[in-house]
Amino acid sequence: MTKMTGAQAIIEALKKEKVNHIFGISGGAVLPIYDVLYDAEMRNILAKHEQCAGHMADGYARVSGLPGVCIATSGPGATNLVTGIANAYMDSSPVVSITGQVTRAAIGKDAFQEADIVGITTPITKYVTQVKRTEDIPKVFKTAFYIATSGRPGPVLVDVPKDIQQHSTDFEFHDSITLRGYKPRDNPHPVQVKRAAEMLVKAEHPMILAGGGVIISNASRDLLKLAELMMLPVATTLMGKGSIPETHPLSLGMVGMHGMAQANTLILESDVLLTVGARFSDRTTARVDGFCPDTQIIHIDIDSAEIGKNVKIDLPIVADAGKTLREIYKLVVKKAMTNEKSPWHSRIQQVREHYTSELERDSQSITAPAIIRSLRALLPNNAIIATEVGQNQMWAALHFQSLEPRTFLSSGGLGTMGFGFPAAIGAKVAKPDVPVVDIAGDGSFIMSAQELATSVLEEIPVIVVVLNNSMLGMVAQWQRIFYNRRYSGTMLHDSPDFVKLAEAFGAQGIRIGSLDEFSQAVKNGLTSDVTTVIDVPISPEENVYPMIPSGKTLKDMILGA
């Protein structure tokens, strides 16, 4: 038993969870917490908007595999967090949000800066709770971190009334907790594993679809071992990017609405698809009845609610990705049947060669793909890429070859414009020695550009590459193709001047006019003490291909104009 205030107990609880960094903004209802933080050996990164604090915590979590923590005050502070939380929820990221709340006596009275954040975030959190009694703080925080990081990770929010933060009492801290309603299952059922192994061994056109679950489960090595043993080609979802080095001969790249042509083509020809930690989102499957209708699908996911939610599954395995892949490996390793010269592998080679030229055309002018490919060459293997959302994101997914897990951060589920830059800042906090680059569009970057101040003041230098087409490019692409070029609500013109904007915040800005200048700017950014914004003017007419129009199937892929 230790006597302290609620606020002290909260910081103590965070210490016990080995939290070193907090992303947050102070305010009236978190004054007691921030007062304790003043002396604590825990760094608060003062974001400029709570949404971005949420994305920073998210980026931190994705890169480190540790929970990311953010703090916001009550009312607008808490509601500003909502997009950050929803984003973490869709991408299964362990973000723990702490919000201040008005005093218990004021709750329900529509007090100043009161918002029902528990009610608001219930559908977008894995778990949300309000501390009801000061002495409950250790248990509540233990529960929050346990739930956020175990099973299928996800965001948790703890709402703490201000009087609870102020009140002094005796606290008892525990090292573990058991919850009768929450027992994540991570060991695969042996019978299911055996059946999966049999299906894979018998298959003539077997293939792997790897999702974000592979990365979350730290199962990349297990995935690669199995893929290499059985010579299984590997396609990934956007979230699965980096689960296999994309330069690997078995890697086919991303599948889906803007997936690689080779991946989209071959997945339809697979007869057994081992899907690992992916949830068959509409962006992956395109029209769902056209997604692998003749394929037998094995689905490994730690969340049983994902089984059969979007696609009919032939063999479900509810378990941890890594554990399951290792078990399957043990069973198939005895039946070495690797055959590089099978008709399936000739077919893979044929498809690959057919589409390779598509990607590499026109590499001298300043196009988004050329810029992104040149960026890859300038960065070390472990460099971390964050993306915004829209064309920049899809170009990054298609043209930036990720080589390691946890190096490609993108808002996959929610599609949050403005995610990339704060996520990059969070990533840099987690890995200060690794270069971090946000591949941005002009429309997305402006949504969280105020965090330039955070990156400069907190000395967290990253590089932002703004693929600037003066448009909300992805929406404009759809307007160009499906709405007769009526650019309604998508023209951004030449505003702002990103060079001056960067400079105004004390960052450095540079506009480039050639690929050489781009290389120079990146090299310069890699050694800079401040954040570098590289403004890359590109044609507003440039489309992302391949693409699958909405309501169409993977078969209906369009390769170019």
Add this chain to the structure above:
Amino acid sequence: MKQEKLQIHVIAVLVEHKPGVLYEVANMFRRRGFNIESITVGKTEQKDQARMTITVNGDEYTVEQIIKQLNKLINVIKVAILEAGNMVLRELVLIKIHTSDSKARSDLLQYTNIFRGRVIDVSPDSMIIEVTGDTEKIDAFIELSRSFGIKEISRTGATALNRGGKVIRE
């Protein structure tokens, strides 16, 4: 997913008995687009546990999704489907019925007896009848009462248990 045959399913849900849990459960149904036909909640013999009985009208796919999503909620301890042939289900209704004269009163009393209902309040021109039974029985009694003139109805929704020794516990 193809639409299959719609059917009433009865789901028993053991939950933590604390504030906000009903909201979490109801919100999950709303958020995922599932419809609740009826829901009843009450404390159980276990400390801090409540039991909900939720009836839904849906196909097999929908019910499977509902159960999986319920299981995901941290404050949900246990979820079970009650099989139609192997459970007892009861609902209670209170109906305030217009009784214009003594004939109406005596007719209503007869119907009430047939349905093993009870009169629980009488006023000069109305009576409150309590009937307990499965949903069809309640529906039938309400239908019968229409001829008198129904002033007000309050029904509880279904609550249910497995027959025999089988129990749903943590």
